[in-house]
Amino acid sequence: MTAAGSGDDDRFRGVCPVLEVPFTPAGDVDQAGFARVVDHVLGTGVTAVMFPGFASEFHKLDDAERDLLARILLERTSGLDVAAIVSVPDHATTIAVRRARSAVDAGADAVNILPPSFLSPPGNKVLAHVEAVLDAVAGTTAILQYAPAQTGTVLSPEAIRGLARAHQNLRLVKVEAVPPGPVVSALLDGEPSLSCLVGYAGVQLPDALRRGAAGVQPGCSFVELYVRVWDLWESGRVDEALGLHGRMLPYLAYWMQGVELIVQAEKTISQRRGLIDHDVCRAPGRPLDAHETAMVDRFLEEFHDLLPTPVGRTGTPDNK
Template identity: 60%
Template sequence: MGTADHEGREATPSTDRLSGVMPVLETPFTSDGDLDLDSFDRMVGHVLGTGVTAVMFPGFASEFHKLSDSERELLTRRLLAMTTRRPDVAAVVSVPDHATRLAVERATAAVEAGADALNLLPPYFLAPPADEVRHHVTAVLAAVAPTPVILQYAPAQTGSSFSPETLGDLRARHPNLVAVKIETALPGRLAQALATGPTGLRAFVGYAGLQLADGLQRGIAGVQPGCSFTEVYQRIWTLWHRGDRDDALALHGRLVPYLAYWMQEVELIIAVEKLISARRGLIDTAHCRKPTRRLDEQEAAVVERFLTEFDDFLQPARNGQRAT
C-alpha cells in the first residue's frame, strides 16, 4: 500500500515509481550564465507533464560540476517543492560529492528535504582505491536507509569498476540499494546478470539510451536520458511494454544515428540537448557554463534535422514558443 499525500490521494511507493523513463533535468542559465529559475520551473513542469514517474537532478546532464553548493541546493529544493505536489512522481536527488563526509551530509539533507530516492555517483577524482570507493558507497547507503538508492556505474567517466558479484553483495548488505544506472557501451549483459542474480538488483541504462534496445530485450527497469526529448523515450517505452516491440525498436533505430554522434563527448550531448530544449521553448537559452563544447554549423544543422524528424512527438512547452 502507498501512503496518502496531504490531499488524501494515494501516493505510489517510491520504489514502484523508479521505473520507465527517468529524465535527468537540465540547469537553465541566462545568456549571462546566471541561473534561470523561470526556465527551470517551466522545464520541470513540462517534463512532469509527459507522464514520467520519476526525474533526477543534478546529474552530468545538469552540469552539476559547474554549480555552486548554494545553486545546487536552491534548484533541488525548487524541484522538491514541485514534486511533493505530485504523489505519482518520484524526485531522485543525485549525490555526486567526492568526500565521503560531504556525500553523507548531502544525502541525509536531501532525504530530510523530501527526496523520494537518491542517485549516488561514486568518488573518482584522483582514482581512489577500490576499498575506499566501496566504503563511500556503503556509508551513504547506511546513512539514508531505508530511502531507495540508485548507484551510478559510469566507468568511462569515473574509472570506478564494479563486478556483478560486488554489486550483489552491496545489495544483500544494504537492501535500500534498489538499482544500478549502467552507463557503459554494452549495458545489457550487466543488467541481465544483476537481474538474474540472487538479489535481483534492477538496472537502468544511461548513456542517453543509446543501448536502450538491448536493455529492453534484457528486461531493464528503465532508462535515464536527458530531458530535452523525453516524449520520444516515453513513446519507445510505451510501445515496447504494450507489445508493439517492432515499432519500439524501429523508433529507437531512428534515434541511434543522432545519439551515436552526440554521445562521443559529454559536453557535446549537454550542448545539443540544451539547444533542443531552447528551440522547443522549454528553456529560454541554450547557454552552457564554460568550459563547454560549442556546436559548429554542421552540428547545429543536425539538431534542426532532428527537430523536424521528430516534430510529431515534440510539441512546444506550455506558455513557451520555439526559439528562432
C-alpha cells in the same frame, strides 16, 4: 527471480530523465526557467526525475545553486505520483553523507549515488564511500550510478550485489557501461537480483529492455521520444518501438561521443523547442559547429510531431 525493489514502486520503472539547468547569457542560473523545465517534464508521462546529473552540469554548479535547484524540484514534485531522485555526486564521503541526509530530510523519494572517481581512489575506499551513504539514508530507496565510461570507476557486478546484500535500500543500478547489456544481465541474474535503469542516452536501450531493464534515464530535452518508445515496448508493439529508437539512434550515437557534446545538443534542442530561453552551457563547454547545429534542426524536423512546443512558449533561435 524478482529484482530487488522491482515490484515495490512502479515510479522507478519506465522513463526517469535527468533535468537540465538553464542559464542566462551571463551564465547565471535561471531559476524560473528550471521550474518550467521541471513542470514540463512532469507532464510528459515520466515516472521519476533526477537532479543533479551530468545532464544538469552538476560539476559546474556551486553548493548554494545545487541546494536551491533541489528545493525547487522537491517543491514541484511534492504530492505528485512522480518520484524525485536527488543525486549525490560529491567526492568527499563526509560531504556526500551530509548531502544525502539533507536530501531525504527535504523530501527526496530516492538518492542516487555516483561513486567517487577523482584521482582514482582505491576500490575498497570507493565501496566504503558508497556504504557510508547507504547507511546514512537507510530506509530510503538508493540508486547506484555505475558510469565507468564517464568516471573510470569500475565495480564488478558481484561487488555491487555485495553492497545490496548488506544494504537493503540499494534497490536499483543505473548502468552506463559500454555496452550496458552484460552488466544488466549480471545484476538481474545474481543474488540479490537488482533492477537496472540504462543510461548513456539509451543508445543500447532495446538490448537492455530485452534483458529485463526496468527503464531508461536519459536527458530531458526530448524525453517524449523515450516515453513513446517505452510505451510501445510495454504494450507489445515491439517493432514500432524498435523503429522509433532506430530513427533516434544516428543522432544519439553522434551526440554521445562526448558528455559535453550531448549536453550542448540537448540544451540547443530545448531552446529551439521553447523549453528554455537560452542554450547556454557554463564554460568550459563544447559548442556546436554549424553542421552540428544543422543536425539539431534536422532532428527537430524529423520528430516534430512527437515534440510539441509547450503551451505559451515559442522556440526561436538563441543569439548568444
